[in-house]
Amino acid sequence: MDFDRTVLVTGGSGFIGSHLVCSLVSRHPEWRIINLDNLDYCCSPKSLESIEDRSNYMFVQGDVCNSRLVNHIFITEKIDIIFHLAAKTHVESSFQTPSIFQRVNVEGTRVLLTAAHQARHRPQRFIYISTDEVYGAGLDQVFDESSPVRPGNPYAATKAAAEYLVRSYWDQYQFPIIITRSNNIYGPRQYTEKVIPRFLTLLHMNKKCTIQGTLPKSRHFLFVSDAVDAFLLLMEKGLVGEVYNVGTSCEVPIVQLAQELVKMVKNVPDSELKDWLEFVPDRPLVDLRYPISSEKLQQLGWRAQVSWSQGIRETVKWYGENPNFWSDTSEDQRIREDLENAASI
Known part of the structure; x- marks a missing residue:
């Protein structure tokens, strides 16, 4: 052909x-x-x-x-x-x-x-x-x-x-x-070293979301x-x-991200959210945020079509329905070790 x-x-x-x-x-x-x-x-x-x-x-x-x-x-x-x-x-x-x-x-x-x-x-x-x-x-x-x-x-x-x-x-x-x-x-099928699937995997294992440092870091998703x-x-x-x-205008603080995911996965009241967060030592040379303008791309006709609320719901749903997507492979032990270390944001 x-x-x-x-x-x-x-x-x-x-x-x-x-x-x-x-x-x-x-x-x-x-x-x-x-x-x-x-x-x-x-x-x-x-x-x-x-x-x-x-x-x-x-x-x-x-x-x-x-x-x-x-x-x-x-x-x-x-x-x-x-x-x-x-x-x-x-x-x-x-x-x-x-x-x-x-x-x-x-x-x-x-x-x-x-x-x-x-x-x-x-x-x-x-x-x-x-x-x-x-x-x-x-x-x-x-x-x-x-x-x-x-x-x-x-x-x-x-x-x-x-x-x-x-x-x-x-x-x-x-x-x-x-x-x-x-x-x-972000979205379905992302490996567990990245921040959203990492938090979701930890929560499905009944573990706390580990957040690096206490500085007010945020990311555009x-x-x-x-x-x-x-x-x-x-x-x-x-x-x-x-x-x-x-890029997108959707900027989410990492602490807020963890809290949103805790509420979606564990369905706990606001008063218990802090019980699912654990602050760990920060990585070296951490960047607090990366705000970018996509006006040049938008002039070609592109616009983000998926809102944060829609995208994160779809992502949470996928990880809930596919808990063994990564852990049923030969990498299972590596994944569990990765979860004890820092997530990449």
């Missing part, structure tokens, strides 16, 4: 990647969708069970840093669009093993860029999925795409370094790149389907060589 387009998604078995891959496969049966993923601990093949038998979907298990494998994909396939999501993302781990983050996030991006640029079939878009954390902490300032990049942790530093690599291919070769910087994305819609819109309408913030 001849396909109209071939799309390569790296990290397509992860949380955001699996939602993107499922959306592409379902919306575009006339396209060939290739998922390159090494199935790291935060990925589950179950995330893609609904599409694994679809004729327009292909899974390749492998490391984005493996230049022979990546080159082979670009030699044997005519890749039109690349969504590069494969990355290490857990902030606390980045302080412990920064070299691993450097390898995956920076070297992996270099390997992919080199293969894509040298391919005989020139891709139409190389979309690099970055993070709002590259801006560093914001207090009263709202970051737009021209704001300086000042990452405050090793994870964000590697994402910023990868951005500079991506940008260099536009500057030097006019290679058609687009960079996105997203708020905290974006539902995963809205993020996917933004990426797909940029694939079609985004200007090459540009950076786009993908």
